[in-house]
Amino acid sequence: MTREEAFTQFLLRMGDNTLILGHRVSEWCGHAPVLEEDIALANTALDLIGQTQMWLGLAGEVQGEGKSADDLAFLRDAWDFRNVLLCEVPNGDFGRTLMRQFLFDAWHSIQLGRLMKSSDERVAAIAEKASKEVAYHLERSADTVVGLGDGTEESRRRMQEALDYLWPYVGEMFQSDDVDAEMVKAGIAPDPASLREEYDALISRILGDATLTIPESRFAHKGGRTGAMHTEHLGHLLTQMQWLQRAYPGAKW
Amino acid sequence: MKNEWPLWEIFIRGQHGMSHRHVGSLHAPDAEMAIKNARDVYTRRNEGVSIWVVEANHISASSPSDKGPLYEPSESKVYRHPTFFDIPEEVGAM
Numbered sequence: 001m002t003r004e005e006a007f008t009q010f011l012l013r014m015g016d017n018t019l020i021l022g023h024r025v026s027e028w029c030g031h032a033p034v035l036e037e038d039i040a041l042a043n044t045a046l047d048l049i050g051q052t053q054m055w056l057g058l059a060g061e062v063q064g065e066g067k068s069a070d071d072l073a074f075l076r077d078a079w080d081f082r083n084v085l086l087c088e089v090p091n092g093d094f095g096r097t098l099m100r101q102f103l104f105d106a107w108h109s110i111q112l113g114r115l116m117k118s119s120d121e122r123v124a125a126i127a128e129k130a131s132k133e134v135a136y137h138l139e140r141s142a143d144t145v146v147g148l149g150d151g152t153e154e155s156r157r158r159m160q161e162a163l164d165y166l167w168p169y170v171g172e173m174f175q176s177d178d179v180d181a182e183m184v185k186a187g188i189a190p191d192p193a194s195l196r197e198e199y200d201a202l203i204s205r206i207l208g209d210a211t212l213t214i215p216e217s218r219f220a221h222k223g224g225r226t227g228a229m230h231t232e233h234l235g236h237l238l239t240q241m242q243w244l245q246r247a248y249p250g251a252k253w
Numbered sequence: 254m255k256n257e258w259p260l261w262e263i264f265i266r267g268q269h270g271m272s273h274r275h276v277g278s279l280h281a282p283d284a285e286m287a288i289k290n291a292r293d294v295y296t297r298r299n300e301g302v303s304i305w306v307v308e309a310n311h312i313s314a315s316s317p318s319d320k321g322p323l324y325e326p327s328e329s330k331v332y333r334h335p336t337f338f339d340i341p342e343e344v345g346a347m
């Protein structure tokens with residue numbers, strides 16, 4: 001694997017995370033429990049899709065096959081996606097959506113903090129821009145997790161169920177492979193495993209405030225960030241997200 | 254509805270504004286979330302640099318039926334408005 005190939009994979013991982021999660025969150029548009037949350041979720045989705053444009057735009061550039069961010073988003077099949085499985089699992093109820101958001105935001109904010117010191121200045125610039133948005137996402141999702149976790153009997157039960165369901169998807173964010181080793185060597189990105197300690201400290205504090213119990217198991221589903229095996233949910237998501245470009249190739253806004 | 258979040262009135266100071274202006278209202282469980290919701294609902298397009306939120310039931314308002322006694326007496330007293338002075342040109346815009 002060349003440096004460029006590894007770099008492209010890394011950028012696809014960043015961009016596919018934000019693309020797929022952004023699409024998932026956008027599914028709430030018009031359906032959220034209250035108007036204010038509806039708008040907030042749509043804003044989060046838009047932020048994530050904006051970040052996707054930057055990551056996938058750079059991925060296309062580094063890849064050097066003349067592909068645009070749109071080509072990468074709309075013309076790849078499920079096995080070409082490199083997002084972690086956490087981003088593609090269905091929304092479930094509002095509590096599960098916000099729990100997923102929190103578990104991702106916590107990782108995302110730490111990752112972007114490290115990427116701001118990347119040896120590649122394009123990566124550092126994207127991270128710098130995205131980190132301000134993500135700091136807000138994290139503040140909001142953490143507050144909501146605490147509010148619902150330390151809330152009514154029903155909201156607490158739902159948040160604990162959400163955490164139990166999503167927990168096996170957390171570990172994948174910290175798995176390292178050859179791509180990561182190459183990125184570490186080039187000083188472009190940190191070793192994912194090196195984020196775990198900071199992550200655990202952050203989520204333990206918030207989930208503690210939320211009176212929720214972190215499951216003991218460290219079992220982790222995997223296969224998303226390597227593309228080896230996505231969940232069955234990703235294909236369904238892509239049929240929604242990609243149908244227009246598939247049915248009307250090259251259609252412009 | 255009993256379980257509905259309280260209503261908050263939102264005040265935003267714009268980029269060049271000197272004072273906070275009322276922009277609307279929204280629902281939120283507490284003051285912190287009201288500020289966050291206001292950020293998402295009212296400042297998405299760079300409208301503000303500062304947000305105040307006040308729970309609506311903490312605002313006391315004049316009653317519309319008091320309109321007469323409260324405001325009418327001032328309507329016929331044009332001399333309360335300083336519109337009768339000639340302003341020297343060198344003063345410039347007031």
